[in-house]
Structures are given as structure tokens and as C-alpha cells.
Amino acid sequence: MEHASFPPLSRVAICGGTHGNEMTGVYIVREMQKKKENAARSFSIIPVLTNPRAVDVCRRYADMDLNRCFTDALLSSPVTNSMPYELRRAQELNTQLGPKGGKEAVDLLVDLHNTTANMGLCLIFYSLDWLTLHILKYIQNKISSVPVRAIQLDIPLSDAYSLEAVGKHGFAIEVGPQPHGVLRADIFNVAKKAVDLTLEFIQEFNAGRRFEGGEVEAYTFVKSIDYPRDSSGEITAAIHPELQDKDFQLLRSGDPLFLSFSGETVKHDGEDLYPFFINECAYYEKKVAFQLALKTTFLLPSVSVEKN
Ligand SMILES: [Zn+2]
DSSP states (O other), X not given: OOEEEEOOOOEEEEEEOSSTTOHHHHHHHHHHHHSOOOTTSSSEXXXXXXXXXXXXXXXXXXXXXXXXXXXXXXXXXXXXXXXXXXXXXXXXXXXXXXOTTSTTSOSEEEEEEEOSSXXXXXXXXXXXXXXXXXXXXXXXXXXXXXXXXXXXXXXXXXXXXXXXXXXXXXEEEEEESOOTTOOOHHHHHHHHHHHHHHHHHHXXXXXXXXXXXXXXXXXXXXXXXXXXXXXXXXXXXXXXXXXXXXXXXXXXXXXXXXXXXXXXXXXXXXXXXXXXXXXXXXXXXXXXXXXXXXXXXXXXOEEEEOXX
8 A cells, every 4th residue: 555754743732712601622721721831742732722812701792703824815815903803813833833825934833613503523624634644543543432434625725724623733622512612521531632632643654653554434515504594594493303413324305404483394305414512503604504514434544644
């Protein structure tokens, strides 16, 4: 089978609070900031609380969603006094951790999120990256308390809008269900374990371990589905009880999607797909009731560090 090699990972950013009310990442980062850097590591860790203004008021954002500000266009928009706080913050983070697509960027950027959806632990990627998919596989082999899955967005780097796109390699860790503004120990422990395993992988990778290839499954984003609405734009139905909490369970034509306030069931009509982010609290404003994905299996090459 194929083999791929990558330069050592020498700078790793662990980010939290990109959404200020997603508490797991906020507290993982704060704990990391209190600890002294372990000099025995082969790499440096940069813990960053990315949206401090939103964290202070425990809201998703102050002016606009920070995690939609990292497209090339927005990162290069002119600085003005009236620009939204998060847009300015995205440019600061791009200077500190990037620049996106540049040689000076951190080698790996991990951004910690929570969802109100019943998604277990997900790693979210923009594109297929053999190294980060090996980190996924490493985490999958060592966490059994919750399902560990990959979501692939398949967006070109220039249009990639999330913070993790700033690193040379990057992914978001999404853990749920947890209400925003709330800390649950079970969710915290799963996310913390995923971060610790990522750091353990990097230590072993940099030391020269060869990670064997194999198959890995990913859910590739297909489309978002909005709630049913009336002519004035108000929603007229809620997620159907039979769909609620069924993230990543195959949705077939005829399966219930929504239960209208007058008691009618709206059914799925189309190809078989996998729903996720079902009833995510923060997506009501984005007009997203849930998202749909295809499941794809990828053949991973073995990977190891580049020898110089
Ligand atoms: Zn988030």
C-alpha cells in the first residue's frame, strides 16, 4: 500500500471559546494555559482562548459568528473602526497562528466545539488529509465510551471559513450533546481525552513511529435542511420525536423529519442520507434544522515523519 510522509509537527495550537458559550473548549484551554509547558515534548503547544469577548458574556459571539470569518476574502478585508469585533479578531488570530496557507502557520490547529445535537465525538475536516485522518483513527482506537466519527466539508481552502483552516493541518473537535452555556463532566472528559490522544499521536509521530494504513469512514456533507416555515418566515414544525437524537442513523425516504404544530408529520423524500447536527441550538438563526451526509470509506496510506 501507499506511504505518505510529512514534516514533523513542531507547533500545535489548541483553541477554545471560538463560540463563547461552548464551555468544554473554554475550560480545556484555560486549564492548559495554567500549566507550564512540558520541556520534554518534541513540539510546542499554544493554547488560545479565541473569542474572549464572547466568552466573557457567555454568548456564541459578540457581533458575528467568528467561525465564519476565516475565508480568504474576509481575512484580507480592510481594517476599519466600524468592523465587527469577530472580523478583527479573525485577522488577529490569522496573524498569531497563520497566515492561512502560509509557511509560518502552526503545523496543527485543533478547535474545540460543543453541539446540542447527539453527535458523540466528531472530528470535522475541510479536505482529506492523511495525517489528520490518522489522528482520527488513533482516537477511534482508544475511545470506546462514545462513537468517534469524521465529517468532511469538502470546501476549497480559500472559501474555508472556520478557524482550523488557518493551520497547515487542522480539524474541529465537536462533542455533544451539551447545552450551550453548560459544562458536563462526561462531555468534558471525552473532549479532553481526544486532545490528550492528539498530543500523544504527535509525540509518537515526531519520534519516528510509522502508522499503518487502513480504511477509515467519513461523513461527507451534502446539504442543510431548513425547518418548514409559513409565508412570514416563522417555523411551523419541530424536529420529529423519531428523528430527535438519531444523528448518523440512516434516513430513508418516508422516514419522519418534522412534526408540525398542528400534528402533521413531514417525511423525508429523496435519497438515503445520514442526518447530523439535528436540532443544533445555534443553527436556528442559520435556518438549519439538520444537515445530511453521505458515508464514504477512504483507504488511508501508512504515514510517518519525513526524514531529513
Ligand atoms: Zn461551535
